[in-house]
Amino acid sequence: MVRAVPIFDYRRPLSDTAFIEMVVWRVPEPVRASSHPFKYRLALISNGVCTLRYDNEAGKGDHKHIGPVEAPYNFCGLDQLEADFWKDVEAWLKQQDAR
Template sequence: MNAELPFRERHQIRADAFVELLIWRVPGPVRGSTHDYKYALAYVVAGHCVIRYDNEAGKGDHKHIGDMEMPYAFTTPAKLLADFWFDVDQWRLA
């Protein structure tokens, strides 16, 4: 499988917090997903991943907020990023 990494960013949010964003274009859907993207978006605070969006093979599209895991309805990479940043902002305001 040849994958293209069209999007990769890392943002330092605070001295002890960062966001890492990875989105690959893949030749076909990852097992459990219905689109041609593989992604891993993470918000890490003090060494702990507190928010993660991903679509690992077999699990499909989902997100982790704290200790909770829930399905995620992927539509587009732009919407994925907007939803992720919304959750990061909500976490930071809590």
């Protein structure tokens, strides 16, 4: 039986109250409703609340959550996934600085 292989799994603090967590596995078969061999979760947690998350939950396929809003995400590879996530993280950080 072929198992999922971790690609990366790490946490990085952004501030005293916020951190990012990025987890990606190579899976033997695509997750239901996805067409690629990766299972992933990239999240921004602030004050204990997930404020931004990209994931491909089985049955939902590739999507992202920005606050309470869920939207489809067009997965175009791991490099693009990470770039898109960081772009949204940077936008969130700018929004926090403006407060």
